[in-house]
Amino acid sequence: MNNVMNIDGHTAVISFDPDLGQFRGEFTGLNGGADFYANSVEALRKEGARSLKTFLTVCKERGIDPYKNFSGKFVVRVPASLHARVSEAASAAGVSLNQWVQQALEREVRT
Structure with a gap:
């Protein structure tokens, strides 16, 4: 299981790399790699802030949008059942399938 950490308003997924014996952080939602490693939570926060600052600075210097763009559309494959x-649940709720799924996703990311 991965954990998340908020660094300067940006979310990073945290995992443990057993080969290196270190924690690894990777920012989500960025338009490129800004990962970082450290041996402790405190050091991970510091390295994450440093990595994020460097990434955003380089993007600004090169005129690159640092954030991923999302269309609002994606395909999900689920079993027919x-x-x-x-x-059926969407119909019973009186909403479209799209609205029902959107509401379910919104509930899930709030938790």
């Missing part, structure tokens, strides 16, 4: 149950 789940598709049927979700469709």
Whole structure:
């Protein structure tokens, strides 16, 4: 399981690299790699802040948007039986399948 850490308003996924014996952080939502490593949580925060600052500075210097752009569309493949149950739940709730899934996703990311 991965954990998350907020560094200067940016989310980073944290995992442990057993080969290196260090924690590894990788920022999400950025338009490129800004990963970082450290041996402790405190050091990870410092390295993360340093990595993020460097990444944002380089993007600014090169005129690159540092953030990923999302279209708002994605395809999800689920078993047919789940598709049927979700469709029934949406109908019962009086909303479209898209609205039902959007509401479910919004509930999930709030937790």
